[in-house]
Every structure is written in C-alpha cells, then in structure tokens.
Amino acid sequence: MVFQSYTLFPWLTVAQNIxxxxxxxxxxxxxxxxxxxxxxxxxxxxxxxxxxxxxxSGGMQQRTAIARALANDPKMLLLDEPFGALDxxxxxxxxxxxxGIWESAQKTVLFVTHDIDEAIFMANRVAVFSAxxxxxxxxxxxxxxxPRSYTIKTSPEFMDIKARLTEEIRAESMAAxxx
Numbered sequence: 001m002v003f004q005s006y007t008l009f010p011w012l013t014v015a016q017n018i019x020x021x022x023x024x025x026x027x028x029x030x031x032x033x034x035x036x037x038x039x040x041x042x043x044x045x046x047x048x049x050x051x052x053x054x055x056x057s058g059g060m061q062q063r064t065a066i067a068r069a070l071a072n073d074p075k076m077l078l079l080d081e082p083f084g085a086l087d088x089x090x091x092x093x094x095x096x097x098x099x100g101i102w103e104s105a106q107k108t109v110l111f112v113t114h115d116i117d118e119a120i121f122m123a124n125r126v127a128v129f130s131a132x133x134x135x136x137x138x139x140x141x142x143x144x145x146x147p148r149s150y151t152i153k154t155s156p157e158f159m160d161i162k163a164r165l166t167e168e169i170r171a172e173s174m175a176a177x178x179x
Contacts, residue, residue, distance in 0.1 A: 002069050004081035006061045008053040014064050015040065015049040021072045039067035042101060059090040066098065076108045083118070092150060095121060103146050116169070120161050121153060128168045131176030138168045 008017045018036040027035070040046055043063040053061055062082055069077055079098075083091040095118060102109055113119050119126045123142050130137040140161060144152050152158050 001078040001080070002062070002065045002082045004084045006053065006058065006065070006085075008061055008064055008068075010053050013050050013052055014045055014056070017053070017064055018068045018071050021068065025072075035071050036067075039071045042070075043067045043097065057090070058086050059094055062086065062094060063097065066101070070101065070105065070107075074107065076110060079109065079111045081112055081114070084113075084115075091118075096150065098122070099146075099148055116162055116165050117153060120158060120165070121148065121150070126161075126165060128165060128172065130172055131179075137172060140164060 009020065012020065015036050018039055019032045022032045022035060036049075040049055043066060045060060045063055045067070048056065048060065053064070056064065066082070082098075083094050086094060098109075099122060111119075111122055113122070120142055125142060126140050127136045128138040128140075129135065142161060144157070
C-alpha cells in the first residue's frame, strides 16, 4: 500500500526502506539487494540508494514508497491519494511513471483519487462513490490504449468522460447537500 503522506522509515535509507519487507519475509541478502536495485532503477532513484528520506524531495519519497510496495511483489497494489501532496509537475511525472510500471508489471491497482483528470488518465475504469453511506454509484470504462501519453488529456474523448464524471459527482454532491 502507498499512502498520501510520506510513510518511509526516516532512519532507513532508500535501499533499506525498499528492502524492509523483503528482510522481514526472510529473503536472502543477495536477493534483497538484487530486487531493491532493480526497483531503484525502475523508479529512477539510482544514485540515491544511500540517502535518507529527509534528503529527498516529495516525489522521490513517493517513488521510494512505490518501489518498496512493488518489491514485495503484491497481487494487488493499493494507492490512497499517493500524489495528492505533490506539485503539479511532479504529480504528472509520477502518474506517467506509475502507468509505465503498471504497463510492464500488469499488477492489479486500486487507485484512490479525488482528481478527475488523474482518475481518467490512470484508470481502465473509474468508480464514482455516493455520499454517506459510500457505495459505488457509477462505473465508467476508460478505453484509451496503452501505453498512454499525457496528450490524451486534451482529446475530445477524454473531455467527454470528464464531463460525464463531473456531472455524476455534482449530482451526488447536490443530493447529499439536500439531506
């Protein structure tokens, strides 16, 4: 799981954070090293293996958290607003990075976000939840091909999905305000 707030162990380096779960599972040192080096390279942190979280930008901390989650080879990756605290440019880069990793690893990803553009760009389907109690109100398929480029964000098809989701959310907000 990757959270919105930075959840790295501050007393561990990038490599040690990524290896933490592997060590706890009893993986050999050699396998831990090989696996952490692979994911350090995958998320673009080569050269920062020995840095502590306080020495990293927010984007680098989130890349470390994503590498730590993926290193454990989960069947499902859960991400709760992982880019919410990032500036817009870093957020866009992180979206593209995560999509690239997903496209190569083919993991099931449950991505929670309040950002409609992010949801459409990242997802194969988007679920809109109702207000209290939270239930799936609408599910919309996003059939853009992979690999995806940020340029789809300006396409008429993207704008159509965005308009539909915006209206679904607006209608739900208005209904909740009436109660």
